[in-house]
Amino acid sequence: MEIQGGSNYLQAVQQIKTAILRSRYAAAALANKELLKLYFGIGQYVSFHSRNKNWGKGAIDSISNLLQQELHGLRGFSASNIKNMRAFYEEWEFMLPFLIDEKAPFFQFSEEELNRQIPSAELKNSNRQLPTGELENEFVAMFLKNGFTHHCTILSYAKNIEERIFYIQKTATEFWNNTTLKHHLKSDLYQRQGKLAHNFQTTLSENSFRQKALMAFKDEMLLDFINIEDADEEPNERVLENAIVQNIKKFIMALGSEFSFIGNQHRLIIEDEEYFIDLLFYNRKIQSLVAIELKKGKFKAEYVGKMNLYLSALDEMVKQPHENPSIGIILCKEKNNKIVEFAFRDTSKPMGVVTYKAYNDLPEAYKNILPDTEALKGLL
Template identity: 55%
Template sequence: MKSFQSAKEAILRSQYRAVASVNKEQLSLYYGIGRYVSGNSRKGFWGKGAIEQISCLLQKELPVLRGFSVSNIKNMRAFYEEWEPVLIRQPLADDLVLNEKMLLTVIRQPLAGELNWVDFLAIGFSHHTEIISKAKTLEARLFYIHECATHYWSKYTLRDYLKTDLYSHRGTLPNNFAQTLPDAKQAIKAVCSFKDEYLLDFINVEELNEQEEDVNERVIEKAIVSNVKKFIMTFGQDFSFIGNQYRMEVAGVEMFIDLLFFNRELNSLVAVELKSGKFRASYLGQLNTYLSALDTYIRKPHENPSIGIILCREMNQTFVEFAVRDYNKPMGVATYRASQDMPERLRKALPDIEELKKLL
């Protein structure tokens, strides 16, 4: 499967290199047309229906020419107007160039893989149109351009991630999904499927902190199992509960996963390990072993690699990102809080569950 994936990636890279030169000419042309249409329709003396007339004349004079419908000419105008503050057309140059100084002023933190002109030209005009219409900040647009260019997204894949607002949800959960999942799209789905913190308001915090750590974890597990429907609604969509203290045996050694789920969207088993205190690096080794056993003995042939989540009370996110990066199984770390952990003013603002049920 890995060899197939490598071949697929190589073919896609070759195709994208081939179209990059075409994109360069097309985007330059469309930017120029957009500037001409913008200047005359916004500030000039064009009357109503001028764009429709231009489109009609172009298609009549050049019948084999495609891409100059009324809507597409308007897209060219939007392309110019949205990028004009960032892109400049140098004198005596045929190509657009990035105004890097302006970009560095606007972008306060570097994006994953710095934007370069190659990224911009690697995606087609239809991709740019989708990004302009759906992503409204420069940072978000640069993010989607980079992701399209490096992961070879189709227009339809891009639409899916724009719809789910991937930019706003990316990277909130410390994880190693990008390095360990075989497909970039699967990795992005995994990031979007988990939060970095969960509110488990059905846990009685007063029962915790007074007992041994493993006893505390059983208290949390019992509360989750007793409220599993509520937990799944909190955890996210498309999760099905398989069981708690899920038993596996490897070479005569028994192992028990605290909670085991299956996610239909990810097509993956999801193992959740509950920890009542602060994150420890040793938890990752334990979870990595569980995931190896799941993939070897439990996972079906058509399913994607199993994913592990450590759910703990506290964590240092920077440390977790460092600790998880060299493991070879997809894992993430999230925290939870009960309603008692929240400030008094916020707890009072929460609606009473029984009253809410009556209203519904």
């Protein structure tokens, strides 16, 4: 039965749905902000009393147990998490003006106590490295968007202030969950971002697009889902491609943000001859097609000519008028930067060389984090 005025009702439903979701998001963001402030305040309180030896040994464990008795069903206040709150405060002590309301603090400290909590010289130096002015306000907003678990993860892996700011901004703007954040921390995205071996300087004339393109790629990818049984065996291109396609979500996570998978063995017909691009993606942020060629072993100069052909064909036959030039990425096990530089010197199409590490290349400490194949079978 057709509902009278159905189209109008559907429009109303969409409008109301949007309002509900917006309200939920605002409520969640506000709740997260208040939780961060609470944890920071508790961290300040615990830091003062535990570091100044006002409490005896095992005090935090006792306090955690007593809290459970006072507030049945209370979650998030285990002894280890209270220690995380203390670390959260101590590492971000210079954020005090933004996280604690002086007129209504969670905990009252005497004048003497406050004087004893002056930040150390090291923290003062860190404070000078924070963004200032409008950028400071933007950073504070991003800081408060991150959940406490994200903050703990960042503090565990990132040891300097610039690196922490980078991951806080990335997590807030690209909506990383904690698993994605850990992946980028382990693959050292901060150090690798923008360090791609490339020819963008000579092939991309628009500076803003060139900078965005450079930041879209890393110089090395961690493909820990590729596990070759024989550690000495080098996987051929088809084995590598199949492993990537079967784990395409993980590959996109390793590749970066805003990538959409178009397909593998993408067919191009040029003058009745067939050519196949190993992997074809589209990046929404830079609005470019991205062709990826998979190569085993070390980078070779002859790979560049074929990629140049693919990019010319994509730009003429596939690229839409509003899109930016197609970009090529040669993904291989090793590269010699000087050979890459000479190979790219007189090319006309934008491309770069990215190396990868598979599971077998990981240090033993990282391998042990993941269950082996037999263990996975047991779990499944």
